[in-house]
Amino acid sequence: MPETVNLPRLHHIAIQTTDLANCTSWYQDFFGCRATWSTDEFSELTRERLPGITRMAEVVVGATRFHLFERISPAPHGAGANATEFQHLCMAVESPAALDAWRRKWTELHRSGRYAFLRADPPSETVVDKDGVESFYCLDVNGLEFEFTYVPAGPR
Numbered sequence: 001m002p003e004t005v006n007l008p009r010l011h012h013i014a015i016q017t018t019d020l021a022n023c024t025s026w027y028q029d030f031f032g033c034r035a036t037w038s039t040d041e042f043s044e045l046t047r048e049r050l051p052g053i054t055r056m057a058e059v060v061v062g063a064t065r066f067h068l069f070e071r072i073s074p075a076p077h078g079a080g081a082n083a084t085e086f087q088h089l090c091m092a093v094e095s096p097a098a099l100d101a102w103r104r105k106w107t108e109l110h111r112s113g114r115y116a117f118l119r120a121d122p123p124s125e126t127v128v129d130k131d132g133v134e135s136f137y138c139l140d141v142n143g144l145e146f147e148f149t150y151v152p153a154g155p156r
């Protein structure tokens, strides 16, 4: 008989960057994250898994924790720098107006020139599906894709 285990819950999302200061600033300013803890000491396993890791910082917004990992050598080539990556990460907001506000905020921060973006792509247009679900897509400073979505109240 298989062992009974509790359902897992999401604990954190790890983001790989080549510039921790730039990445931390953007996550704080865009998402409104607060810094909680950081370290430059890693286990042998972590150093084997992530060669070139220098330091990491946790930033938190609401129930979402991001672990920002800086790796400088060998230089990762954009985004997660692995052959296989998560395709995107989706954040839900409470209204179409909030969706527009997040899109405007992304653009304002991008235009401010205060952050180095690995890729220059602007946010996508907002798309609406047949169920009224609205989404747009944007990149973080490392080129990782986020979706922002508004899902109307209903059965899904």
Ligand SMILES: [Fe+2]
Pocket (backbone or CB within 6 Å): 088, 090, 147
């Ligand atoms: Fe999605």
